[in-house]
Amino acid sequence: xTTEYAVFLAVAALATSTxxxxxxxxxxRQLTTVLKALDSKALRRYLRVVxxxxxxxxxxxxxxxxxxxxxxxxxxxxxxxxxxxFKQLFGTTALAIAGVxxxxxxxxxxxxxxxxxxxxxxxxxxxxxxxxVITRGExxxxxTRTTGTLRKAMRYAEEA
Amino acid sequence: MQAxxxxxxxxxxxxxxxxxEAAEATGHASVAVEGLREPLTxxxxxxxxxxxxxxxxxxxxxxxxxAYPVEKAEDLRSYPRxxxxxxxxxxxxxxxxRLGPREVERLSNxxxxxxxxxxxxxxxxxxxxxxxxLRALLTAAxxxxxxxxxxxxxxxxxxIRPVEVKRxxxxxFGLTQSHTFEAVITVPANVLGKVVRS
Numbered sequence: 001x002t003t004e005y006a007v008f009l010a011v012a013a014l015a016t017s018t019x020x021x022x023x024x025x026x027x028x029r030q031l032t033t034v035l036k037a038l039d040s041k042a043l044r045r046y047l048r049v050v051x052x053x054x055x056x057x058x059x060x061x062x063x064x065x066x067x068x069x070x071x072x073x074x075x076x077x078x079x080x081x082x083x084x085x086f087k088q089l090f091g092t093t094a095l096a097i098a099g100v101x102x103x104x105x106x107x108x109x110x111x112x113x114x115x116x117x118x119x120x121x122x123x124x125x126x127x128x129x130x131x132x133v134i135t136r137g138e139x140x141x142x143x144t145r146t147t148g149t150l151r152k153a154m155r156y157a158e159e160a
Numbered sequence: 161m162q163a164x165x166x167x168x169x170x171x172x173x174x175x176x177x178x179x180x181e182a183a184e185a186t187g188h189a190s191v192a193v194e195g196l197r198e199p200l201t202x203x204x205x206x207x208x209x210x211x212x213x214x215x216x217x218x219x220x221x222x223x224x225x226x227a228y229p230v231e232k233a234e235d236l237r238s239y240p241r242x243x244x245x246x247x248x249x250x251x252x253x254x255x256x257x258r259l260g261p262r263e264v265e266r267l268s269n270x271x272x273x274x275x276x277x278x279x280x281x282x283x284x285x286x287x288x289x290x291x292x293x294l295r296a297l298l299t300a301a302x303x304x305x306x307x308x309x310x311x312x313x314x315x316x317x318x319x320i321r322p323v324e325v326k327r328x329x330x331x332x333f334g335l336t337q338s339h340t341f342e343a344v345i346t347v348p349a350n351v352l353g354k355v356v357r358s
Contacts, residue, residue: 068318089285125328129278129321133286140318142186143325 059118062103062153063146065128066160067110070139075105075112082114082141085134086127100124103150104157111160113153121146162189163323163345164352166225166248166311167210167277170195175317180205182317190352191320192225192311199224199356208355212250219245225355227275230255236266243270247351248309250275251293253284259293267297268305273347277313278321278329298333301343308335308343309351 037043052059067073079102087095098120105112116124125143132140144160147153165188168179180202183191190206200207209224214235219226228246230236231254249272256276267274274297284291300306310330312321323344330340
């Protein structure tokens with residue numbers, strides 16, 4: 001009777017410890033997933049956005065573009081064309097909110113960088129593409145890349 | 161999956177090599193070319209012939225991408241034949257302006273992908289026109305009733321729009337990222353892939 005009881009206790013102890021071990025491994029996995037999620041790029045980016053908002057700052061985007069037709073235009077002329085296109089498509093209010101400006105333009109390469117508020121990135125890309133419609137094909141601007149910093153945008157503009 | 165350009169109109173004096181180079185630069189792996197007779201591959205870019213006509217007998221005989229242009233509600237009549245002969249329905253400028261939810265419902269019943277050309281829309285927008293048809297179409301696309309496909313509708317190599325522009329264009333009109341991806345990458349690639357295989 002005592003032996004049977006001892007065996008039963010040993011088996012029960014073994015089963016409990018195995019179950020506990022499995023439970024701990026599972027919990028650890030879940031914990032790792034949660035920790036990874038907390039450290040994820042998306043979450044960090046979101047936190048940066050929240051911090052920026054609290055500080056009253058907006059994130060910017062830099063759109064690299066290439067002039068496929070209409071070389072020889074000055075920086076002021078290109079900026080005016082882009083703003084005109086934006087205004088015609090989305091209106092004066094949107095233009096004011098988007099804060100579109102030409103950050104860099106190289107007339108020899110026909111490449112440049114447009115600075116815009118992150119919320120209006122897509123609007124700016126469409127406005128750049130619509131320049132040829134407004135100029136009836138005389139000037140064709142092709143957006144090539146979008147970056148978050150001017151330094152990277154300048155690098156891509158030099159490669160373009 | 162690589163992006164495909166569904167509409168390039170070949171004009172006299174245009175070089176196919178330039179078209180292939182422009183397609184490569186804008187992130188496309190294949191282009192459907194209106195006016196091309198035989199399929200070609202130039203520097204790794206597939207050029208597929210395309211025909212856009214309302215004549216169903218011509219569409220039936222054509223080997224390549226068969227597009228049926230819709231201008232008004234009456235164009236959407238011969239359903240069974242249209243479904244059999246056309247690969248894609250193209251929305252013209254008039255259709256983008258005038259068609260309403262009822263006609264878009266007919267398009268959804270047809271079950272074919274609907275092509276929207278970026279250049280056509282930009283021209284209409286620049287003229288300050290109210291695009292009733294486009295709005296109805298985008299609403300249908302958002303509720304998965306219509307499969308949307310974007311193309312450039314270019315007639316010069318410089319006017320082939322990059323994938324980024326097509327994506328931005330749809331997102332500006334309120335399409336979600338997943339719907340945009342489908343309209344810019346998945347549907348055009350599937351349509352052209354089907355044509356190449358057949």
